[in-house]
Amino acid sequence: MAWKMIVAATDGSERSIAAAQFAASLARECESKLHVVTVVRPPEGWWGIEGAPPPPRAMSEAVVDARQSILEATMSKLDQTGLDITTALEIGEPSGTIVKYCEDIEADLLVIGRRGAGIIERFVMGSVADRLAHYSPCPILIIP
Template sequence: MFEKILLATDGSETALKAARAAGELASKTNGSITLLFVMEPFNEMAYISLPGYELGIDPEKVARFQRESANAVLERTAEVLKPFGVPFVTRYEIGTPSATIVSVAENEGFEVIVVGSRGRGPIASFLLGSVCDRVMHRAHCPVLVIK
């Protein structure tokens, strides 16, 4: 049970707590972990130049920045997993975080998703929602939320 674990991370402190929980779970179940970081796609339309004003956004530089940011988050989280001695792989996707996490979990047969709670107040959570909330409501498998 819970041998195939999907750990979704954003690099936050609660995500690192979730990584420790996933490492502990994997060590007790002889499981393996896929460490997933999902970044929102770059929206060029948000940076349309106004007449007479050129923003000069280079899509290649944006893509490089996204890869470097993803690698930094994945490396930081991987450091938390290493002491547990469990097998893990890292993965970076571009997409809507909640939808991508649920899709990866379902399409690849993960048995549990481990994710950190964002820890927003009740009003902010109600108005904005959270990746964690959307994953919990859409996932086909159990979701372990770490606060």
């Protein structure tokens, strides 16, 4: 079994960066492509239940910039030697958007942290991780 297309989802948290580092080592080992993806969750009521999200430029630049820095922070913690890395900033609800991203690029492995940047510790696993564990279109690796 070879993982040829690996996705690491990052929200900038220590755990998601650890997950991305794990994904990077695996990608090097398997000579696979690596996609590092972060999803910007738009503010409540930003768009209705129906229809497609508005284009990224419609969203507050500050939010996009903040997420851009998350992507950069994650990349700066990765050993990129010999890797073919694509970064992506997507807009939407994180878990659904990550699922769609994995489908679109035909990922064969998704790597995430068990928790992220959230501050509510009601459950052992974060809600994005929980949803992805249920709905990921490809095998998923959850880094504790």
